[in-house]
Amino acid sequence: MATSASFQKIGVVGYGHLGQYLVERILKDGAALGLTLAFVWNRNFDKLKGLVPDELILGDLSSFAERRCDVIVEVCHPQIVKEFGLHFLSKSHLMVGSPSALSDPALNQKLRQVAQQYGRTLYVPSGALWGGQDIQRLNDSGALKALFIRMSKHPSCFRLTGDVLSDWTEEEGRRVLFRGSVAELCPLAPNNVNTMAAAAVAAGTLGFTGVQGEIVSDTALSEYHVVEVEVTGPGGFSVHTVRRNPAKLGAVTGSATYNSFWNSLLVCKGHGGRVYLC
Numbered sequence: 001m002a003t004s005a006s007f008q009k010i011g012v013v014g015y016g017h018l019g020q021y022l023v024e025r026i027l028k029d030g031a032a033l034g035l036t037l038a039f040v041w042n043r044n045f046d047k048l049k050g051l052v053p054d055e056l057i058l059g060d061l062s063s064f065a066e067r068r069c070d071v072i073v074e075v076c077h078p079q080i081v082k083e084f085g086l087h088f089l090s091k092s093h094l095m096v097g098s099p100s101a102l103s104d105p106a107l108n109q110k111l112r113q114v115a116q117q118y119g120r121t122l123y124v125p126s127g128a129l130w131g132g133q134d135i136q137r138l139n140d141s142g143a144l145k146a147l148f149i150r151m152s153k154h155p156s157c158f159r160l161t162g163d164v165l166s167d168w169t170e171e172e173g174r175r176v177l178f179r180g181s182v183a184e185l186c187p188l189a190p191n192n193v194n195t196m197a198a199a200a201v202a203a204g205t206l207g208f209t210g211v212q213g214e215i216v217s218d219t220a221l222s223e224y225h226v227v228e229v230e231v232t233g234p235g236g237f238s239v240h241t242v243r244r245n246p247a248k249l250g251a252v253t254g255s256a257t258y259n260s261f262w263n264s265l266l267v268c269k270g271h272g273g274r275v276y277l278c
């Protein structure tokens with residue numbers, strides 16, 4: 001077991017499904033793994049009362065630096081990455097649960113600059129992405145030619161900014177909602193395309209404008225989300241993976257993604273001033 005001085009202090013920003021899961025796991029399993037909670041923040045303060053020890057509740061997010069964290073985990077909304085990401089990263093390593101925020105090229109560049117300037121790591125959890133490290137390796141060797149990701153879910157699992165899905169019926173079957181670059185898809189479905197955003201980070205040479213994606217509504221998918229990844233390399237090389245991610249009706253986040261986030265958090269020990277897929 002780690003000594004208290006060597007404990008890694010974690011701040012959790014957001015207390016929705018993922019935030020609650022991570023807080024519970026840190027409180028339950030953290031001590032044995034050398035992790036401890038520094039604070040938990042949620043937009044709605046009342047949601048934390050009685051569930052998180054009072055001394056760990058952060059009332060005002062602007063005062064996060066007083067809690068001296070090693071890692072801040074954002075599991076909230078891309079807007080919070082936009083508003084606080086640079087401040088967080090100037091003080092701690094940051095794991096962004098909402099990497100669709102990085103589709104904004106100006107924010108993406110500034111976060112990279114601040115990471116480098118302060119020697120902090122911007123961690124992007126692989127979430128529901130299968131093979132992210134392989135994509136990154138192909139990318140880093142200059143051999144990645146194209147990347148396409150299709151995410152198919154039951155219509156109740158989508159949170160779209162427009163009203164394209166307001167008229168769905170249980171009998172309608174499959175409907176392609178959008179197809180285009182991940183840069184175009186992120187503002188349309190910021191809560192549904194984080195897996196694509198993680199892929200666009202892994203495929204840095206193609207980036208958010210080069211990686212292509214498609215989101216599909218399918219009423220047959222009442223028990224799982226499907227994530228398909230098609231990777232193209234040189235000389236006829238290709239990989240096609242299909243991941244079935246069990247998910248409850250209406251859930252934005254697949255069940256296996258919770259454990260995936262926990263495993264990602266365990267990797268966040270500091271990897272220098274850069275972006276790191278974990």
Ligand SMILES: NC(=O)c1ccc[n+]([C@@H]2O[C@H](COP(=O)([O-])OP(=O)(O)OC[C@H]3O[C@@H](n4cnc5c(N)ncnc54)[C@H](O)[C@@H]3O)[C@@H](O)[C@H]2O)c1
Nearest residue numbers: 015016017018043075076077079097098127128191194253
């Ligand atoms: N990287 C991935 O693979 C992946 C997978 C699942 C979810 N996510 C993302 O992680 C984040 C959390 O997911 P979740 O399943 O816990 O969602 P959730 O909806 O259960 O919880 C989100 C929490 O953030 C709060 N919130 C929402 N908008 C906010 C805003 N603008 N400002 C402040 N607080 C706000 C909500 O009140 C809620 O407490 C979301 O952005 C989601 O898109 C990423």
